[in-house]
Each structure stands twice: as structure tokens, then as C-alpha cells.
Amino acid sequence: MKLNDLRESRAALVAEMRTLADKAEMTGDDTARFDALKGGVQKLEAQEERALYLQDAERRALGADKHEQKLAGGVSILEAIRAQVESRALTGATAEYSAEVERRTGKRGVHLPLSAFESRAAQTTTTAEGIVPEDFRQDLFVGPLRNSRLVQGLGATVLTGLRGDVVIPRHKTGMSAAWIAEGDALSDTGMTFDTIGLKPRHIGALTELSRQLLQQSSPSIEVLVRNDLGEVMACSFDLSLLAGGGLKEPLGILETTGIQTGTLATLSWSAVQGMLAGLGLKNITPNAWITEPQSATKLRTTLKAASAGSSYLMEGGRMADLPVAITNQMKLSGATGQVLLGDFRQLLIGVWDCVQILANPYAEGPYSRGAVQVRALMTADAVVRRPEAFVLASDLVV
Template sequence: MQLHEIRERRAAKVTEARSLLASDKLTPEQQAAFDKLKGEITSLEADEARAQFLEDAERRSAGPLDKGTRELHGQVSLVEAIRCQVEGRAATGAVAEYSREVEQRTGTKGIYVPLSAFETRAQTTTSAANIVADDFRPDLFVGPLRNSLVMRRLGARVLTGLRGDVVIPRQKTSHTAQWLAEGDSLTESGMTFDQLTLKPRHVGALTELSRQLIQQASPQIEQLVRDDMSAVIAEAFDAAMINGDGVKEPLGLLNTVGIQTANLATLSWDAVQAMLLKLGIKNVSPTAWLTSPGAAMKLATTLKSTTAGAGYLLEGGTLAGLPVAVTNQVPGKGTSPVKGQIVLGDFSEMFVGVWDSVQILVNPYAEGPYKRGGVMVRALMTADVAVRRPEAFVVASDVAL
């Protein structure tokens, strides 16, 4: 049981016991009920002390990585993690050491690589079936275009190294100050709280690699394999951050309850300012806009006014002085016709929780790749998303395309 759950149960028991003491004299039934509650409260207090001890211990152990750990992470090779499974041998070196650490921490056996192995990634990558050549030129490598990965770049806060569910307290209301006349009494006010919960959700990707590629020891090959696998997973996660349904995927920004709405059916400078006003009323300082290519094109071709020399709504990558991120990950709204969506907000109010290891599993016997002399590689990552303050965002879902 989580610490906050223990405290909530204990508080409920205390309230129940206090209600029994409201009467001047307890009946035998009330006395028995009170004694039972007293025992339950004592037991919960012991549970709370144990849970608090464990939480404090975990917090102390979750400090920054020491030099030795950073060096170990830097030595883990993704290609070596794949190669040892293809060859049917035990992992060795840094891969084996890191996998043992994860196994001890999670109790799950497997071959693991640290998330840091994927942090340096290109936006244009491809499978590597055709890059093993006599004269290998990684500087000339051409890959497919990916949907732009924007959410982390917009300022979403990333929490790494998580274990289990993560509960983040959130203050909803605060105390209220009051002006008084002579003899007036202050009215009691207090803060109210709720909480955000980040739960482990899993995203994975399958990719086929050639055996010849895996046997290469080139650092460039290592980087290409990392880039492709990380870009595939990151693209899926970026889409979920924007429009996840909250079932298997994280609950994305556009589907979060409490997001403000606006009207841009008729694009105009006044309508843009109205969106900014909605956030200003909530004491939110927006950091950026987020939209799709179609909606961005409409903004870039709409004049601010009919006055001669007036500029366009979107110029130089900015709208009302704020940067505009454009990606195909922002979906259209409705059908016949599809409407564009434009989001404005403070993207630092989004939390991204990442459980820090990526599990690698190789299947050298998958039928299709086996016939072609390749192997199938699966990568699994665990992460979740939460919006801390939904009112920090406003979305217009009625832009004519």
C-alpha cells in the first residue's frame, strides 16, 4: 500500500472514531467500535512508519549518478546486446553488468540497455539493411523523414529513474485573504489538494536487422542502430503525449479534462489575442504554440488586418511573439471536413515519467527475417505522461483547412 493511501485510511479511521466520541456516554456497542478503530489506527500508524522509512530510503538512494555509474552507462553497446542474443551466448562486459543491476532492482531477467543510450538521436533514420558497403560513408547516409518530435523540445518536464507508480501532490486552491472592518471576524479558509499519478505504460517497436550489420564493430553502425530504434519509439511516445487515449497509451494533452477551449473558425488577430487572454486570466504565461502543417499554412497566409502593409498571423516561425511548433502528430478534428487544431500553453506544465531502462529481445528465428538472413529485434520502453495544470493550455479545434 502506498504511503498516501495509508494516511488517507488512517485519517478516515480517526474521523470515524471522533464521531463516536460526540455523544456524552458511549453505549457498549459504541465502546466496542471505538476499541476496534483504536486498534486499526495503531496498526495503520505502524504501517505508515514502515512506508515512510522505505520512501525516505528510496529517495536517498535516487541521487545523481556517480562517476562509475555514468561510465558504465556510456560503455553499454546496443549492438553488443543484440549480438550476444543472436549468437546464443551470455552477455559480457558492460551489457552483462548493467543487465544484472536492472535485474536486481526489478526482479525481471533480460538484456537491458540504459535509456541514455538513446538520448542522442537523429530525426531522419532508417533500417540498416543496405548500409554495409565496401566504402561506408555515414556522413552521406539518407533515411526516411520522421514526424517532427516536438513535445520534449517545447519544455515538457522529464522525470527519470522512476520505480513503481509515482504520485505528485497538486494544490488546487489556496488560503483567501480578507479585509476587515472594526469588530469583523475572519472567515476560515484552507488549501485543497489532489494528486497526479504516473503509472508505468509500455511502448515498443520491432525492427529487422541484417546479420552482417550486427557483426560490424563500427561506432557509426552502433549509432545508426540506436538512432533508428530510439526514433521509432520516440515518435510513438510523442504522438501519445499529444493525443493519447489514456487506455493503453498515456492520456495525451488534447484528451485531458480541463483544457480550455477557444474559437478560431474565423482566423483573425483578435481571435488569436482572445486565446492569449484566456491564459492570462488564469495567470499562465504561455511558452509556445503547437499545431499541424495544414493549420500552420492557414496562419501563414492570413493577414493580421486589411490595412496596407499588415503582416501575416504566422511570420518567421512565431505567432504573437511566441514560437510555433509544427508536426503531423497533431491530428485533425472531425470529418467532412476535417478541422485543424491549434494549442497554446505553458508546456512546462506537462510531466513525462520515464522508467530508465530499455529492454532488448532478439528473435533470430522469425520466419520472414530468418529467410532473408536477418533477425527481429524488439525494444520496450516504460513511460507515462501527466498534465499538472490543464488550465495552462487552450485549444482551438475549428480551424478551417
């Protein structure tokens, strides 16, 4: 049965269940029928889940994901906003992309690629007059200074198109072998397992675009709005991957129980090697360091040895032959710097949905000004597969 047929059948069963439930008093036959319908709905939901999985697998096999990525490049945020304000259908690549996501997920709405979100002050032609002058020079635009986004780009594994909560089994401890003398008994050394999981967490932004800004917009402003929204949203998500508290946002690497602790209080080449050794003892091969600017400066100016001609701990953006990522997303620990070393491929990111954007021209405040309120939402989570794959030194004197 096709996916649409499954959904139609399920909707029909749910409608019949609603009719029975709305009766003033259900008879024994009504109750039996309701239970039978409930079983039918559950069966159809299981079939729908399998059909969706198969559909996604077929799309990947046929290269359909590449087509969706190609469409994403032509999506216009302003087109999505204008279409809702003007009560008309989407057009162009924006319409194709949104329709493709709706077909795949079954969720209605305006869908955009994973590239945007922010919580910021309202944009108007007065507060942002530099983006609508008579001679707009996009090539000379002076953008805001923001923290570098690094964590996801260091090799994290990303799962997309998720539906329900994700539970992943993990091998915790394994069997061991031992030499025995003749007649000795072997000890029972079984395996143990646990699980890690991903669950939908929501991140969003609310902003306001003035009517004049939308009317005077051009391809240059489209690029500016896209980049600005995407950069702010990406920075917020990246920060949660590193230092999220796990309550509303994902649990970040720094807050994950079980990561190893190192020390750089006495900064030396030996201390750096000690952090590497801690991972090596756990059979972990690290792929990068992350630190903040103050610690990076200290690492650049500290010699490996006191002998003449010695090199510095960090040179050419690398330390111990591994790249060093520098960002203000990594904060000082009180008065001391922090340096994180690890295998960032052990960070697992789950994305349930693309960015959903909703324009509201009738919000009380913006409506009185003729402006449009824009809300964007994204659903994602992250989990560290092996906490011991990371070691943190938070005692570097800067």
C-alpha cells in the first residue's frame, strides 16, 4: 500500500473512532469496535513508518538527496515570507523544496533548509538603513563580529530525517580471555550493554521585518537576510553542542558526565602529551583541539623546551600535529583557560526536521506598524557516543 493510501486509511479509522467516542454512552459493541479500530490505527502507523523508511532509502539510492540539496540552494527566505503575507502559494525553488519535505515527512507548512534562526531586534529601514541605499554595495557590506562555529565542522556524525525518539545500543564492556593451567576453570566474563538516545529539542527565533524593507528588497538583501539568520542560528546550535546544559538544549560535550580530565596548570610539552596519553589509554585517536583566544595565545608563546631553537607548543594552527580550533564559544573557567581535546566524530547530531518558517502580518505590535513578524523553528538534538573520547583541561593560567 502506498504512503498516501496508508495515511488516508488511518484518517478514516480515526474519524470512525471519534464518532464512537462522541456518543453519550458507548455500548459493548461500540467498545469492541473502538478497540478494533485502535489496533488497526496502530498497525497502519507501523506500516507507515516502514514505508517512510523504505521511501527515504530509495531516495538516497537514487540520489534524490542531491536533488533536494540542489533545490535548497535556490530557496528564498523572503519569498517564503511574502507568500504567507500575500496569502498566495510559494513559487520557484522555495515551493519545490517545501513540497519535497512535506511529501517526505507528511508535515504541512513552509519548510526551509537548515540554515537560519535568530532572536534579535526588529529590522527596519531606519535601524538597518545601510541595506537599502540607492547604490547598494553588497561586496563592501560590514557584517557583525560573531563567535566562530566549529564543533559540527570537526567531524560530528549527523542523522537527518528522524521521526520518533532515537535509542542507540552501546557496547559497554566486553569479554576477556585468560591463560589457564590444565584442569583450571575459565571465569565467566560476559558482555554488558547500555543505550544512548536522541530526542526532539526545539530551537527557534522571532524577529520582525518592516513592510518597506520587504518591498525594497533585492537579491542582495535576500543574501544578507539568509546569511544573518543562518549565522545567528548556527552559532546558537554550535554553542549547545559544546556547552549545552541538557535541560532545554542538547547536552554539550563539556557538560557530559564521563569525559576525561587533564591538566595544563604547569604548561609544558609534557602536560600536552599527558592529555594525548589519557585518550591513548582508552584506544581513542583524537582529531582536533578546541580552545579560546586567551589560551591559544598562551600556547603560541610557550616553548616546548628551554633549549635554544625550541619550537612553540602551538605553531601554524596545530599542536602535537593536530589542528587547533579557536573560538569564543569556549569560555574561560573562572580566571583560567580551557582546552578540549578529543575525537569529535564521537559526537552524534540528530535533526528531525528542516527549518519551518511562519510569517504573521497580524501580530498586534508589528501589525500597527505595517511590519511582519517572522517565527522560525528547528528540531534537533545531540549526544556524545563515547564520553571517554574527550579530555578537558580547565586550569590553564592565561
